[in-house]
Each structure stands twice: as structure tokens, then as C-alpha cells.
Amino acid sequence: MWKALEEKLAGKLAEREAQGNLRQLRFTGNLTDFCSNDYLGLARSENLKRLIQQESEKYWQLPIGATGSRLLSGNWPLMEELETEIARFHKAEAALLFNSGYSANVGLLSAVPQRGDTVFYDEASHASLKDGMRLSFAKSYSFRHNSLEDLRQKLQHASGQVFVVVESVYSMDGDQAPLVQLVELCQEFKAALVVDEAHAIGLYGPNGEGLVVELGMEKKVFARVLTYGKAMGCHGAAVVGPAVLRQFLVNYSRAFIYTTALPTHAVLALKGAYQLLPTLHQDREEVKQLSAYLFNQLNDIETISCTPQNSVILSVFVPDAQQLKPLALALQNQGYDIRPVMSPTVPKGSERLRLIVHSFNTQQEIDGLVGAIKRHT
Known part of the structure; x- marks a missing residue:
């Protein structure tokens, strides 16, 4: 019955x-992690596991399970208590939980x-x-x-209420948005x-509140999206901002209204992760020091280039993008979980290896990775 449709789908996959x-699901096995977003190791933290159990x-x-959407049977005091804590921690008026960063955005x-x-x-969003x-x-x-x-030129021709949307740290390139200047520009154009x-x-x-808080911009940013599947080692997300924004989303955000709420275990995991974040000063420093070390080591290799500086997300570029998959496979065979990022995930011509540094990585692991890259480029 569906033969024509199946052939059409198969044709698109063949293209x-x-x-x-072509993307494929895969298991990482016991490879040394230079791929995941578990920057601080909380996803594997025994302390977090104990807190969740307690x-x-x-x-x-x-x-x-939550048993339903928040507006039906799925709202519990535990959730609203956590949202109050999230808002306080991130220096915002209010917070609203979502099931993922994707659904929050x-x-x-x-x-x-x-209308x-x-x-x-930002085009890299x-x-x-x-x-x-x-x-x-x-x-x-x-x-x-x-x-x-470019943004200034375009703002001059905007109509209605104007919104500017950026990432504080970009997921692919690893660089930061110029938040201080963006705030000034947004204030100028309302x-x-x-x-x-x-x-x-x-x-x-x-205490890990984010770049907006680090720069003291929390009262000058309308809304922030906080995703918990990265450094927090958990699941879910929250939007923080004015109290009226929270109430508006409860009433008008279809991604919130028409989905089952987070299960109890996910909420408790977030509660535990927020308890641990202020204690992880050393982990934050270690991951930044290791990232700087890897950046310097990679930029000593003449056959590749690496960007950006001062980021735990590093991109390695080779002269020919066709080399990326064989290079990644060779590194995986040497025991390193490294992935190529290809078009259309990134624009054609900007394909790269995406390396992630974690607080649990060691200098010895980094030296081994750098040596392997040297041998295969």
C-alpha cells in the first residue's frame, strides 16, 4: 500500500x-569522551546519584510519571518549588519548566x-x-x-515589537555572543x-548561573532559555524572565500546554544538580584550563586549524572536508570518541571535527588525542 511513499523516502535517504x-544511530562503547555535552561530569556523578536517591x-x-500536562493532572508543588529556586538562582523574576531545550525554544x-x-x-542559531x-x-x-x-542596519527597518535572538555560547562554533554590545543595541532600538x-x-x-549573570546583564535580557542536558547532566529546560512572561507561556505556549509534564525523577535530578552547581568551582576551572591546553596543542599542528580560543567547544578544520570522516574513524579506532560535523548541520564549507573538553578529561588523554591527530593528518 505504501510502496510509492517508501520508495520516495528511500530515494531521499540515498541522496x-x-x-x-547520512546520519546513523550508534553506541559509543568505552571510548574516551571528547564528544558529549557533559562538561562537568554531572551526568556520571555519584554525588548527584546519591542526592536523587535521597x-x-x-x-x-x-x-x-507526571500523569498529564501541567494544566491538567501533572502539576505538583515540587515543580513550582523548583521553578522558584531556578528563578532565584539565575536572578530572574520567574521560571517555567519545559521538557527539553528544543521544546522551550x-x-x-x-x-x-x-503578527x-x-x-x-543570529545565522548560527x-x-x-x-x-x-x-x-x-x-x-x-x-x-x-x-x-x-549587520544587526544595526536591519534593526533600522523593523516594525512592531522587535526581538533579537542569540546564543550566549554557540553550540557548534563554541564562541560567545557579544552580549554587552547586544544589550546596548537592543536598548537603543527598544x-x-x-x-x-x-x-x-x-x-x-x-556559581554556574550562565554568561548573562557573569556579565551582570540579567535585568537587561528579556528571556533566557536554560537547557539541562549539557553541563547540568539532567533533562529538561526552563525559560526565565519576567513573571508576566511565565504566565503568558502558561496560557499561550502550545509546547507547554499540550505536553505531559516532566516525570518526578527528572525534577528531582534537577533539584540535586542545582544543589551541586555552587560546589563545582574547581571543576569549572579545570575544564577551562584543559580546554586552553588542548587549543594550544592543536594549533601547533601545521596541517589543521583550531578555533575558538577560551572555549570548551573546539572545532578542528582540515584542508579537505572529505578527510573528516576517515580522520574521525581513525581516532575512534584509537579509543577517542570524536565526531565529524558535516553539512547540513553546519554550512557547507565549514565542516569540522567538534571536540568537547570535560572536567573529567586528563592532560594525558589530551596528549594522546593530539598525538593521534598528528599521526593521521
Whole structure:
């Protein structure tokens, strides 16, 4: 019955395979991790596991699953207590939990910008931000990555309420948005700044609150999206901002309204992770020192280039993108979990190896990785 449709889908897959970009699910095995977003090792933390177990015993009377959406049967005092703590920790008026960073970005940007409004977003923004804007009735336009000049020119022709959407730390390139200058520009044009902090929370700020707090910009940013599957080692996300934004999302965000709430275990894991974050000063310093060491070592190899400086997310570029997959495979065979990032995940011509440094990596592991890259490039 579905033969024609199946052939059409198979044809699209064959096209992608011919381009060398076919994605596959895989297991990492026991490779040394230079791939995951578990920057501080909380996803494997015994301390976090103990906290979750302790909290689970305290809240044993709660159901395992949420049982429904937050607006039906799935709201519990535990969730609202956590949201109050999240808002306090990140120096915001209010917070609202979502089931993932993807759903938080879609839920925020599909609901808040209205017909007649204008959204400008950095061209390097995550797919979830772009998907949220596609579902909005507002007009949306990209601006060149981290280009204040390009953004300024486009702001002059905006209409309605204007929004500017950026990531504080970009997930692919690892570089930071010029948040101080962006805040000044948004104030000049009365634009609302939205910052995705997915790759900044845990790593920046006095206690891991994120780059916005580290720069003292929390009162000048309209909304922040906090994703918990990276340095927090958990699952879910939150949008923080004014109290009226939280209430608006409860009423108008379809990604919040029409989905089952996070299960109890996920909420308790987040509660434990927030207890641990202020204690991880040494881990934050270690991961930054290791990243600087790896950056310097890689840039001593003449056959490759590495960017950016001062980031735990590093991109390794080789002269010919066709070398990336064989290089990644060779490194995996040597015991290192390294992945190539190909088009269309990144623009054609900017394919790279994406290396992630963690607080649990060692200098010995980094030396081994650098040596392997030297041998295979």
C-alpha cells in the first residue's frame, strides 16, 4: 500500500548517503569522551546519584510519571518549588519548566512574537530557535554571525515589537555572543533580547548561573532559555524572565500546554544538580584550563586549524572536508570518541571535527588525542 511513499523516502535517504551525510544511530562503547555535552561530569556523578536517591525517598508518595500536562493532572508543588529556586538562582523574576531545550525554544518563540512583530536571529542559531520562529506569525530575518553592524542596519527597518535572538555560547562554533554590545543595541532600538544559555549554564557565572549573570546583564535580557542536558547532566529546560512572561507561556505556549509534564525523577535530578552547581568551582576551572591546553596543542599542528580560543567547544578544520570522516574513524579506532560535523548541520564549507573538553578529561588523554591527530593528518 505504501510502496510509492517508501520508495520516495528511500530515494531521499540515498541522496543524503551519496552526499556522504547520512546520519546513523550508534553506541559509543568505552571510548574516551571528547564528544558529549557533559562538561562537568554531572551526568556520571555519584554525588548527584546519591542526592536523587535521597530526594526520591523524601518524595516517595509522588507518582513516577507526571500523569498529564501541567494544566491538567501533572502539576505538583515540587515543580513550582523548583521553578522558584531556578528563578532565584539565575536572578530572574520567574521560571517555567519545559521538557527539553528544543521544546522551550519552540514554545517561547512560537508564542511570544506576534503578527506584525519582527525577530532578528543570529545565522548560527540552533535549529530549535529557527523552528520556533517558523511557527510564529512574526516576520523573522537572520543577521551575520556576531555582526553588530549587520544587526544595526536591519534593526533600522523593523516594525512592531522587535526581538533579537542569540546564543550566549554557540553550540557548534563554541564562541560567545557579544552580549554587552547586544544589550546596548537592543536598548537603543527598544528590542527584547532573548538568549539561549544552553552551553553556558554550569560553566559561567560565580556559581554556574550562565554568561548573562557573569556579565551582570540579567535585568537587561528579556528571556533566557536554560537547557539541562549539557553541563547540568539532567533533562529538561526552563525559560526565565519576567513573571508576566511565565504566565503568558502558561496560557499561550502550545509546547507547554499540550505536553505531559516532566516525570518526578527528572525534577528531582534537577533539584540535586542545582544543589551541586555552587560546589563545582574547581571543576569549572579545570575544564577551562584543559580546554586552553588542548587549543594550544592543536594549533601547533601545521596541517589543521583550531578555533575558538577560551572555549570548551573546539572545532578542528582540515584542508579537505572529505578527510573528516576517515580522520574521525581513525581516532575512534584509537579509543577517542570524536565526531565529524558535516553539512547540513553546519554550512557547507565549514565542516569540522567538534571536540568537547570535560572536567573529567586528563592532560594525558589530551596528549594522546593530539598525538593521534598528528599521526593521521
